[in-house]
Amino acid sequence: MTWLRILTIRIKGMFGKRRRETELDTELEAHLEALTGENIRRGMAPKEARHAAHREFGGVEQAKELYRERRGLPFLETLFQDIRFGARMFSKNPGFTGIAVLTLALGIGANAAIFSVVDAVLLRPLTYRDSDRLVTLLHDGTDPVSVGNYIDWREQSRSFEAMAAAEYWSPNLTDVDSPEHIPGLKVTQNLFPMLGAEPQLGRVFTAEEDQKGAEHEVILSYRLWQRRFAGDGKVIGKAVKLDGELYTIVGVMPREFRFAPFWSTHTELWVPIAFGERIHNRAGNSLRIFARLKPGVRLAEARAEISTLTARLERQFPGTNRDVLVTPLMEQVVGKIQTPLLVLLGAVGFVLLIACANVAHMLLARAAARQKEIAVRAALGAARARVVRQFLTENLLLTAMGASAGLVLATWGTHALVALSPADIPRVETVTIDTHVVLFLLAVSVLTGVVFGLAPAMQATAVNLSDVLKEGGRGASESAGRSRLRGFLVASEFALALMLLIGAGLMIRSFFALESVDPGFNPHNVLSMVVSVAGSKEADPNRRAIFYQQVQEQVRAIPGVEAVGGINHLPLAGDMWGWPFVIEGRPKPRPGESPFAVYRIVTPGYFPTMRLPLLRGRDISATDNATAPGVVILNQEAARTYWPGEDPLGQHISFDSGDPGSPTWLTVIGVAKNAKQEDWATPPYPEAYLAAFQNRDFLGAAGAHGEAMLHMAYITLVVRTTRDPGALASTVKNTVWSLDRNLPISQVLTMDAVVAGANAQPRFEMLLLGIFAAVALVMAAAGIYGVMSYSVSRRTHEIGIRISLGASRNEVFRLVVRQGMALALVGSGAGILGALLLSRLMVKVLYGVRPIDPITFAGVTVLLTIVALAASYLPARRAMQVDPIAALRNE
């Protein structure tokens, strides 16, 4: 531990310098005087004695220097010295410093902000035990699974340690001050142990899943516990009323626990699932299956097993086990957002590189102006390495200032990103500036400091001493090497800016392609909200139709309301259910090839309210009630797919697929225009609109689809208004509550907001890429302007000679512009090549535009050329106005 002691002493030795110096002086002086005294005693004259003493002592200054080096830590002391010197230089040039720090701060801050999102969303593992061993089993990797399949897979597969299932269930919490519709899940009891999730209070589910009656337990999320139960520690064992039934609270999960991590991300409570009669049901697909791979089993092995297993089951139960995919859970969570985020990370990387190039160029120009200082230092004996070191220290100081400002920008930017980000980015709520981000920022900063600083430092110190001193620092033409470096920097900036602009251009084109998509309906001035009747007296099948009708009539009477309708699931915002159907008179389809349609249930008034045009036939009317024959309206896609070249009007279809007895036939009475369904960018599927007041599922009368539909105890109201629909929201809600104060009303949204939400992610990406590209463009323009101005000012002398030898002003102008354009062209060429290579990475985030889009490429190139021309124009004008006599006399 001696070294540690020595280090401590030497660190202390760096401080209290004045005192230590005085002491040293005193000590040495005492020694010299003693020597002198001794010499005098020996008979020397005082003066001579003193000289002799000095001879014996040796060099006083050398001894002191050796002493000082040993006393402190010379490396650190030099560093501090350089930092002090650098800080003085920077504070003397506030303009230079300000621009350089701001440029770096923008680059570094933007990187840190985007990285904070990438880190939280993509890089951090999910918060379950060994989360990389968790997978999902879903049809096509996304679609739910039947209970029968779940049981078969769980019992017959060998690759998994555990297999659990979850089903969406959103009950009404009633018997409290304000009734609320709460997103929840029904889960198998093995789910929590499989995830390795421990409750904060109470316990998880223990009962066997099929024990009917044991399913009336509930586990609360931390948020729900805080919000509705005020974080009450004695909440365990209390009963709550969900959809009119009593559930016992058995546990509360910790704050950071979230499940499911995708699809149903805002879940606030979990109850045990009881399959009951559904255990052999292979038709109603409502479960999401989660599983944990056995130790040692690889994903590929599990996939192979499931593929064999489902192939066998498919032969046994045709049409039930198609395209079952095993997907890592992490991929489910981040799959869709990965590419856009990586594109953004790449884009900010480019912005940082451009920032580096700009600062490097500024430093080069400054180093040129400091040539004399460097030469003097070298002449006084400074080694090149020492001067390079000083420059690097100054650069790191500059970076440190940039990074500090960048951290502030990043903190601010991260908040803005999270606030602006579309709601469907998973885990975005966990984005923070944490140690990961700070480490990233530090690494980026150091790298930045070295990247932009090393080349100028090397260039600046590679000077021929006598040349510089002889020229007296006057404006000689630059060395070829330095102007090459400068040219390279500007060309790179252009290349990078061009690639960014192309990326942004593609996003903008893609976004406008998306915006111009016709949703089929007119979303302006439409208000929507979900009114839930579960657990209330209106849930009664005998009352529900009357209640829904009353609500529509009362809301219709509100001044400013033009039309009212209802639907089970609102397009773009609500759930989407698909259901197979049969067509009367057609041969029984082969398994798995049944006609299939998105299943909507609408009240009379839905089509006119949404202004969704009927292309043929008639609308559903009030007379299409429980006593009238069943009717259905199809969309164009259904008509085109299942009646190609035929007229579907008057045809009969039935959705009672499970029951071979006597199906309820529905007559096709109309064909509606295609409307957007779940996702904005996806082309529409076949879709069927059934009449609400004759639909037993919708009215709660245990319809054809049995239990799976029992929880459909809600209606989504759509209200067309004559003025701002948002302003009418509370009036409409109060009208509903005037009929029953206990009904939860949720998802109060304008249709415009719904449409905006559907495009939120592409809009977000376009916005960010656009901002980055704009910053890049400004920086690149500043770069070329700076370089051209600098070059003109250095070449004043040469231009003076040219003019006096007869070059016309126009020729001088062209000379400068040509030089600027040459750099821009070389850069653009490289940028186009780079963009051709990189833009294909964007395929996944683009809509309606190919990655190699000639319009974008051409447009961006023209834009950059104009910018380069403009940036060269001013310096060229200045060159034109050089007065040859003045320029030459300046010698």
Added chain:
Amino acid sequence: MAQTRGEVLQGTLDLIVLKTLDALGPLHGYGIAVRIQQVSADLLKLNQGTLYPALLRLEQRGWISSKWGVSDNNRKAKYYSLTRSGRKQLLAETESWERMTALMTRLLGRAEGA
């Protein structure tokens, strides 16, 4: 060449300083220099200035300690004295020095009695 000599001097100087302080008790820099010159009878030509960095080094290692005091001619002077770990170090170094000289003597063929 000069460097090689310096290196040899460094270790030797440490040992000499420790031994001096061991023999004479607390001394100031000048006193140490005088003593070295007396003992070495001018065989060892020492630049007295280099003594001070050496003293600093020994002090940093904890082998000697220093204290301001008053010299014989009533001047402020810094007195150095041997610490306990310095005494240990002196013993260890003396031993290794003796081993080394014995070895060198034998190696160079001028063993005792030869």
